[in-house]
Amino acid sequence: AQEEFEIKNMDMKLGATLKIKGKIANDAVGFVINLGQGAEKLNLHFNPRFNESTIVCNSRDGSWGQEQRSNHLCFSPGSEVKFTVTFENKQFKVTLPDGHVLTFPNRLGHSHLSYLGVKGGFKISSFKLD
Amino acid sequence: SAQGLVANNLNLKPGECLRVRGEVAPDAKSFVLNLGKDSNNLCLHFNPRFDAHGDVNVIVCNSKDGGAWGTEQRESVFPFQPGSVVEVCISFDQADLSIKLPDGYSFKFPNRLDLEAISYMAADGDFKVKCVAFE
DSSP: OOEEEEEESSEEEEEEEEEEEEEEEEOSEEEEEEEEETTTTEEEEEETTTTTTTEEEEEESSOOOOOOOEOOOOOTTOOEEEEEEOOSEEEEEETTTSEEEEEEETOOOEEEEEEEEEESEEEEEEEEEE | OOOOEEEEEEOOOTTTTEEEEEEEEETOOBEEEEEETTTTTTEEEEEEEEEEEEEEEEEEEEETTTTTEEOOOOEOOOOOOTTEEEEEEEESSSEEEEOOOOOGGGEEEEESSOOOOOOOOOOEEEEEEEEEEEO
């Protein structure tokens, strides 16, 4: 399996915005951007799936929560894309490459995020924390 | 200070450039950027010292191989100031790491570990990473 790109000890506080740029692999079936406290404690699991034409979001606290699905899959394999994640008290706002915003509740309720993990068919080219 | 940001599985290849931008604390004494395979195998330990370990405004570099430090190399250029935003760009080939500093300065450090890729990066000390780019 492809090893996961991961950042630990990130200092993402409430109100912060994380911008992630990268390239989706030509043969990508899907990819994952995880944000949380660690690999098993995820406040936001963001998982575009090209084979299902859907974006799955979820949370994980040892086990998976309830999936939230969006059909706003506005990007495709082989493209360079940017995602912006804003961390608010009650929810995440994920701005997709076309400007559409997905929201997902902050179910785990933390006010600080220290972990970023990226896997699957997405090669990160930069990340920026504001 | 608390342990800084750690990145794993970067997979930075020769010829590619790692650009790191961050904020140096107003009361900064020292900060560190470590690059390599893991915390015990560093092709570059980059340590600007504002006022630490008896050094004032000196960059100390070293390598770590299997947990053992190599020979220090000191740079006299020091284009850093407490309380500022700094950016460094690091690339490598078989012979050297090339470190580009603010204000157009640069220097080289020997690539002693012969790594095929840089997979690990860790920041420590009085420096808060804000942006990382792979080019």
